[in-house]
Amino acid sequence: MDINFTIIGQFITFAILVWFTMKYVWPPITKTIHDREKKIAAGLEAAERSKRELEMAEHKAFSIIREAKQQATHIIEQANLHSAQLVEEAKNQAKQESQRIIELAQGEIDKEVAQVKEALKAQVAKLAVAGAEKIIQRNLDPTIHHDLLNTLAAEI
Numbered sequence: 525m526d527i528n529f530t531i532i533g534q535f536i537t538f539a540i541l542v543w544f545t546m547k548y549v550w551p552p553i554t555k556t557i558h559d560r561e562k563k564i565a566a567g568l569e570a571a572e573r574s575k576r577e578l579e580m581a582e583h584k585a586f587s588i589i590r591e592a593k594q595q596a597t598h599i600i601e602q603a604n605l606h607s608a609q610l611v612e613e614a615k616n617q618a619k620q621e622s623q624r625i626i627e628l629a630q631g632e633i634d635k636e637v638a639q640v641k642e643a644l645k646a647q648v649a650k651l652a653v654a655g656a657e658k659i660i661q662r663n664l665d666p667t668i669h670h671d672l673l674n675t676l677a678a679e680i
Contacts, residue, residue: 653670
């Protein structure tokens with residue numbers, strides 16, 4: 525019976541040890557394990573969330589860069605169009621200015637031609653009068669011939 529009592533004593537001691545372990549030791553260990561699992565799960569979730577946020581930030585950065593490039597291209601195109609327009613306006617203004625200068629020069633030329641014609645008429649009239657005077661001095665009455673030469677000069 526000794527062996528049986530020893531086995532029963534060991535069984536009772538083992539049962540008390542199991543009960544004590546289950547009551548006082550096991551709950552803090554399981555609580556620590558569950559807390560650790562929660563922390564690890566939260567860390568993995570945070571890492572996954574950070575990864576998604578990083579991908580979204582990269583995508584947003586690429587879209588912003590693409591939009592900036594499009595805006596830069598648009599601005600460059602607008603600048604090119606504006607410069608072409610300015611060049612065209614300058615050409616038109618230069619053409620108008622040259623046309624105005626040509627018209628002014630043509631007007632001055634016409635004035636000078638008219639003045640030269642008048643001067644030429646006056647010289648022709650003087651020559652005609654001088655020639656007529658010489659003829660008249662040889663021939664008849666100077667007053668009659670003078671009136672005739674004036675009408676002739678007016679016709680020229």
